[in-house]
Amino acid sequence: MNRKQLLNGNEAIAWGAAAAGVNYFSHYPGSPVNFVEPSLKKIAQEYHLDIKFNDAINEHIASLGAAGASYCGARSMVVMKHVGLNIAADPLNYIGYTGVKGGMVIVVGTDPGANSSTGEEDVHWYVPQFNFPLFEPTSISEIFEFTQKAFELSEEFQIPVLLFIPGRICHNSDMISLPELSKNDLAKVFEFEQDKDRYINVGKRAVTNHRKLVEKINHIGSKNKYYQNYFNNQAKTGIVTRGITFGHAYESILQLNLSEKLDLLHAEMIYPLGKEKILEFSKGKEELIFIEDQDGFLEYLVKMNCFNEIEARVEGKSVFPAYGEITFDQVYQFLAHKFQINVDSTTAPIFEVPERLGTFCEGCPHTASYFAIDRVMKPIQGITGGDIGCSSLPPFRADWLLCMNSGIGISLGISQVSNQPLVSTGGDGSFFHAGILAILNAVQNKINIIHIVFDNRTIAMTGHQLSPSTSINYHILLKSIGVDRVIETYAFKSEQLQKTIEEEMDKDGVRVIWVKGNCAMMPDEVMQERRKTLTPKIDSTKCADCRLCYEKLACPAINLNESTGGFYIESDSCMRCGVCFEICPNEAITVYKNEER
Amino acid sequence: MKNAKNYISVVICGTGGQGIFTLTKIIHALSESKGLKCLSSSFKGGAQKHGSVHSEIKIFTENTTTYKNFSVQLLPGELDVILAAEPHECLRFQHLFHENTKMIVNTHEDKLFVTRFKPEESIHPVPLIKQLKQKVVLEDFNLLAQQKHQSQKMANYEIMHAALENKFLPFTKKEFEQIFMNTLISKI
Helix, strand or coil: CCEEEEEEHHHHHHHHHHHCCCCEEEECCCCCCCCHHHHHHHHHHHHCCCCEEEECCCHHHHHHHHHHHHHCCCCEEEEEECCHHHHHHHHHHHHHHHCCCCCEEEEEEECCCCCCCCCCCCHHHHHHHHCCCEECCCCHHHHHHHHHHHHHHHHHHCCCEEEEEEHHHHCEEEEEEECCCCCCCCCCCCCCCCCHHHHCCCHHHHHHHHHHHHHHHHHHHHCCCCEEEEECCCCCEEEEEECCHHHHHHHHHHHCCCCCCEEEEEECEEECCCHHHHHHHHCCCCEEEEECCCCCHHHHHHHHHCCCCCCCEEECCCCCCCCCCCCHHHHHHHHHHHCCCCCCCCCCCCCCCCCCCCCCCCCCHHHHHHHHHHHHHCCCCCEEECCCCHHHCCCCCCCCCCCCCHHHHHHHHHHHHCCCCEEEEEEHHHHHHHHHHHHHHHHHCCCCEEEEEEECCEECCCCCEECHHHCCCHHHHHHHCCCCEEEEEECCCHHHHHHHHHHHHCCCCEEEEEEECCCCCCCCHHHHHHHHHEEEEECCCCCCCCCHHHHHCCCCCEEECCCCCCEEECCCCCCCCCHHHHHCCCCCEEEEEHHHC | CCCCCCEEEEEEEEECCCCHHHHHHHHHHHHHHCCCEEEEEEEECCCCCCCEEEEEEEEECCCCCCHHHCCCCCCCCCEEEEEECCHHHHHCCHHHEEEEEEEEEECCCCCCHHHHCCHHHCCCHHHHHHCCCCEEEEECHHHHHHHHHCCHHHHHHHHHHHHHHCCCCCCCHHHHHHHHHHHHHHHC
């Protein structure tokens, strides 16, 4: 019997996979799809489903794992964020050649507007390269429904199927009627059958398999009826949408009373193009307006595939920008202006409010680490290579912010051409993702580099997934690949880290400083005990207003009392990491046992 | 002139850790319990704490079978109710206000981190909010929560209470209490 439950986008993906009988799940966590895995794990536990999970160390491995399971006939899902598709592109380019057996669904969380990413690259351009069908659901119920359809389509045509879901829809919520799940079929045997024609792709065989893929995708395109029509199909102006702009267009048309004047076509399967449907829609139209985020992929597809077959004037990226999210207001104002409807124009806010840039949490080990790094590097105008993840909050602590392992990667290049003092940084997540390969690269090429690994024992920013640092002896690992020196320090002993960096600056070779300190959201027992028993306080009679704790350490628990001009520690949020106590040059921070106060 | 809307538009805003998403779920549950459809979209940045967080919600007051087709965003000038757990965050949504927007605003500030390096960018949001023409209920809900429940984490509960007390939303306090308890129990 069905029951109703409130689901967000991540949960809807998980439920769709479970309802489709997924057997294998792999991922690399990344917003906005970082909660699919815990959601699916919860469902698997509750319903006793036999699903194999692979918390992969990067998207390349995650994709290959899903392919392997699928080759054995298992239904597999792999999930990543949009930038992860860059890492997964190598294997995904060739999985189309081999085809799949069990359905394989690739879920990609996109981020127009870069709300939780370092960029908003449009990954649609990978799709014709991979030649996989692509669905873009626009609501929670569509996510649930299309995830299941994707598995069916994948198995029918033995081809992986893509689902792109933007952050805005991943963070939607709606009540969904859910089926009862029965235990999945444990009796089914998954086996890899050897087939050299299929799996050995080189030379003529590769070209043959490529041809088969192209024929397959063209056939799917000829059957693509995944389009929905709304309003007046006799109207002279047609609006075409994909993804989240559908809702903006639909409601704008209602609010502006344009339902007689417009015909709205919403594309659910974006690739391969359903040319027949597009041509049918465009018949009799004087203009087609494409409203879609980012680069205008659908507009491009239509122009390329229907060249000279559409009489209507086509617009899209000539009127909507290729950057940022296209908002409801942009679509509304565009249609109002087009049909000369008088509406209130958007007014600027009366009071400006500065953006809240990211910051470390109270008790974050990175706060202390960067304090130490700054104390060494800033006086000598040194360079600090930055990576992504929690260590990149706030964004101005390092000298660049690009992508995973850009800390060490870019630093290697700088080291080889410049003599400037330099340290590279990155989290333990980045280290295991691909950073270790960069270190190996430094060793092989004899590059002088100091790399600092912030090991907070978790992949924190994306939801606190377990870090391999909790189970791997990184010291042995690093020494075995030829790292010259591996030095372990404790993040919350800031002076120790500072001294270590200073000492290592004078040496040569590949040096890794492994800085340990638990994430503030997962404090160790020592800090938990301190939090219960101790309270720090700033003694205003001793405080010399040096602002070291407030501006240089920049702990969010230390605040300025604007009426008195003095500093105080917010006791509720202070994690008792002890760093301010250590660094205060005036001994103005006193720590009380709670019963003493 | 916009068509008469068939929904009440709500923004819940604050900073990370203030229970914005919990309140959003509660509104969904309240709507469901009364047979109303509800659509929401939430936003959070990358930071674990102290980042801007908000939800935009549409509570459909009429039987709208096509509610799923509606935009998940709000248009400027159409916001009916704002529940702000932090006053700076309230001001971020000025462009959505109209003259009858109803506001519940917590005066307890989560200071903008950037202002400790650029004090010239510092603003005092509460006096600015008082200058707005809309009906505003201003209170230090953190202090109220501490006094009533010995925990500032209950500030979001008190904010919702204030909204229902002032009849800003189509639910009763009793309905809210029940759902709130169920939500708390499910978290344990």
